[in-house]
Amino acid sequence: MKRASLLVVQGAEQGARFELGIEPVFIGRGVHNEIRLHDTEVSRVHASIQFSNDSFTLTDRKSSNGSFVNGKSVSIHPLVDGDQIQVGRSVLLFSDAEHEDRSHTIADRVQLLQRHDPTDRSSIISRIGQDSPLPPVAIVADEDAHSPSNLVVLYRITEEVARPTVSMDQLLQRILDLTIEAIGADRGCVLLTDPLTGEIRPQAISQHRGIDQASRMPVSRTIVDYVFKNNQGVRTADAQHDSRFDAGRSIVQAGIREAMCVPMQGRHELMGVIYVDITTPVDQLLSTGKPAGFREDQLRMLVAIGRQAALAVENYRYQQAIVKAERLAAMGQTIATLSHHIKNILQGIRGGSYLIDMGLNDHNEDLVRKGWHVVEKNQNKIYNLVMDMLTFSKERQPALERANLNDTVADVIELMQSRAAECSVILQYRPDPNLAVSTFDSEGIHRAVLNIVTNAIDAVEGSERAIVLVETGHQPDSDMLWVAVSDTGPGIPQDQMGKIFHVFESTKGARGTGLGLAVSQKILREHGGEITVESRPGEGSRFTLAWPRLDDEPSSTAATTE
């Protein structure tokens, strides 16, 4: 099955990834889009992506601000791997999974001829080092009107290097495709040295249209070795016209007339080589007005491209190393925090089990009940922890349904009343009687409110006037639904206000996972909403969960029709 994805690289949903399949996908601000962007510059239904004829096509749906691919305004545009789609202020990177899957077959498509292979009889006719200057732009333009100037090519390559990319293979493929096109080569490949094993591996391959895409590309090991050893770019002889080569067995057999191979010199080490060749017969090229072979200035330009590509690979590897280090650090922190919280739950279960054991031994049913209550409470803690982890861990779409917000919040109040009573906390509920049925993720909002109410009860427990007040409402001006949770607790110190929504930041010590508020915020953001906090030390806090009403019809209509 065809697979592709869109990664949001800029915008409110930054970091979110949306999978594309054979079903059409709509992009927009409206609630019914598969890809919903919380971006005021995006139309309700802004664009769509359809799969047909083995490729994905973006279609602008008469949006107010237009759709752009790689900076150009488009109405219908076939997407290719690495395309950047801009809608409103959001930028989405298109990745073709098939392209990624293809990388493992590259090794099969490049035939690295063994040293002393009788078919490898390449002859170096020209060589230049890394520091050779590029030829003047004007001269190149005069020589070949069909080719873009060196400066234009390098500009394009530099742009490619700076573009966001999801994989190194993708980056090298784009550089190679541009290179093949710019210098008029028929085929090309990038060979990289494996940093761990030192082996040379094909990493990207590109072939000009008209070349058999299934054919293997022979690469002279002698030439590659020479480039690695001398760190010089080389141009090989036109073998088909070289009398030294046996027409039956030499590289002529592979159809290679000319080849160029240049080093990919990074800041510190040689990363690999770029190898390109021409297989088209001279008479065919001459009939199209193209030059019959590679020129010296093209070799120089290829050396410059090799340097750019090497720096790009190096930067990508540095980036990956940083990401890996951060991932490991985050994983370590996650494991430590969860272990800590699970340990506290286990401590509670041990306490409950101890009481049950004592009660059973003493035939004391009251003690058994007390013990069971403690066990049950900790069982709920595990359930909530697991649900919070699930909500936080996956990119999910809110399960939107028509529901009454007052009922959803009433469920939370009912669930938390016994806990509040146990902590000597008065839990009050003031639902807005005029609140209409509306579209939202009832289960998600339930969890978001539950986490905030749990925090509020924990905050006021032990206070002289321990009150938690929960209210619901609708703001007609902004058409926002809201739930407010106020408490008479100690308040949140100013220096902690900025951190309370950070994952694993908890002001509750052993009693908090540091997930609750982060999860609630995630759920609200899925609805296009936000949580705001007002707090005064010594007086209490008020958390307001507000999100835009997602229904298309006016609030008053919804109230009368449901």
Added chain:
Amino acid sequence: MDALRRVLVIGGASDTETVLKAVLEPRGATVERSRSHRAKSRSAAGPSPEVVVIDLDAEHDSGVAACWQKSNRVFIGSNFPTSIAADDRFLSKPFQFPELVKVIEELLEARPAA
């Protein structure tokens, strides 16, 4: 009930208090719980309990422990406390509750609060 056999649990989940209440109160002790942020003011308000159980994982303010130096202190937590007196006890989580009960009973028997 012996009014001098008082145990105060500071911070942490209410489970510790629930268990200690169920076990120790029938044996003549009283068990109460105070949140960390209220424990400081409470220390100045009345007579010191004989034993204070301090949940280190829940305590952000290290000054809380210092307020209860007149009482026998039992620390419970994930990490060994940085400052601990020779007479203080420490139980690493997750501990077995009979262990905690035993330690508290020993302290209640051995030395009354100042």
